Amino acid sequence: MAGQLDGKTALVTGAGSGIGRAASLAYAREGARVVVADVNVEGGEETVQQIKEAGGEAVLVHADVSQADDTQAMVAQAVEAFGSLDCAFNNAGISGGTDRHLTADYLEEDWDRVMGINLKGVWLCMKAEIPQMIKQGGGAIVNTASIAGLVGIRGTAAYVAAKHGVAGLTRATALEYASQGIRINAVCPGYIQTPLVQGIFDRVDGYQEEVAARHPLGRLGQPTEIAEAVLWLSSDAASFMTGHNMAVDGGYTAQ
Numbered sequence: 001m002a003g004q005l006d007g008k009t010a011l012v013t014g015a016g017s018g019i020g021r022a023a024s025l026a027y028a029r030e031g032a033r034v035v036v037a038d039v040n041v042e043g044g045e046e047t048v049q050q051i052k053e054a055g056g057e058a059v060l061v062h063a064d065v066s067q068a069d070d071t072q073a074m075v076a077q078a079v080e081a082f083g084s085l086d087c088a089f090n091n092a093g094i095s096g097g098t099d100r101h102l103t104a105d106y107l108e109e110d111w112d113r114v115m116g117i118n119l120k121g122v123w124l125c126m127k128a129e130i131p132q133m134i135k136q137g138g139g140a141i142v143n144t145a146s147i148a149g150l151v152g153i154r155g156t157a158a159y160v161a162a163k164h165g166v167a168g169l170t171r172a173t174a175l176e177y178a179s180q181g182i183r184i185n186a187v188c189p190g191y192i193q194t195p196l197v198q199g200i201f202d203r204v205d206g207y208q209e210e211v212a213a214r215h216p217l218g219r220l221g222q223p224t225e226i227a228e229a230v231l232w233l234s235s236d237a238a239s240f241m242t243g244h245n246m247a248v249d250g251g252y253t254a255q
């Protein structure tokens, strides 16, 4: 059966875990050759192996998205490996670092780290990807924002600020490159069952149940539920979508 992304190359950052791994597998399932990028080589290797076991094609690229040299090299390696860059999922991110700490108590080093990866990292990735997509006559970019990019959440100010930044960056950049055939959208997940939030849940008793109850659907989301939205935004099925921040959040932001 023909896949939605047959013959295309998809690049995923933060592909060694959670949402990035699920999206990598979904891209591969639909026929894309996948560039698995992460700072976590072990996790990345596991994703590549899962793709290959399912009959897909993938390569691992070690890249820290907060470093311009890395993001430039990442795109160069993608093109070298597969000859094109058609879809990019700029997804790598870290949690707020000091969950449940108030703004006035937030450490400057945590602020800089969260901004460097979660916001500047998305910009550096797009800065590297867009020229290649222009050369090819178009492409589709999906950034990972969050419900924290749409509404405020207490105790994680830098994360919320960075994700609102991603939402704004997505809109602004979509306007700039629409005429060149590049669609740029963001996905805004609610709380998703991945190592990123599990670490926080493990530290605070009862927090997971409290967070699950904040979603009208009454549960956390699964990485595959985000991956399907990313796949759709990346595919021709979403050909009239650009500049949109799409909530996939069990109703969290509908309240």
Ligand SMILES: NC(=O)c1ccc[n+]([C@@H]2O[C@H](COP(=O)([O-])OP(=O)(O)OC[C@H]3O[C@@H](n4cnc5c(N)ncnc54)[C@H](O)[C@@H]3O)[C@@H](O)[C@H]2O)c1
Residues within 6 Å of the ligand: 013, 014, 015, 016, 017, 018, 019, 020, 037, 038, 039, 040, 043, 063, 064, 065, 066, 091, 092, 093, 094, 095, 117, 121, 144, 145, 146, 147, 188, 189, 190, 191, 192, 193, 194, 195, 196, 197
């Ligand atoms: N899990 C959630 O509830 C949730 C909700 C909304 C948004 N998000 C966002 O989704 C994205 C993916 O998160 P996840 O939940 O899958 O987390 P995760 O921790 O399972 O995966 C994140 C991956 O990003 C990688 N990474 C971290 N810093 C990096 C860097 N500087 N360069 C390259 N790779 C880096 C990690 O090594 C890891 O493999 C993040 O941007 C996160 O903010 C997650």
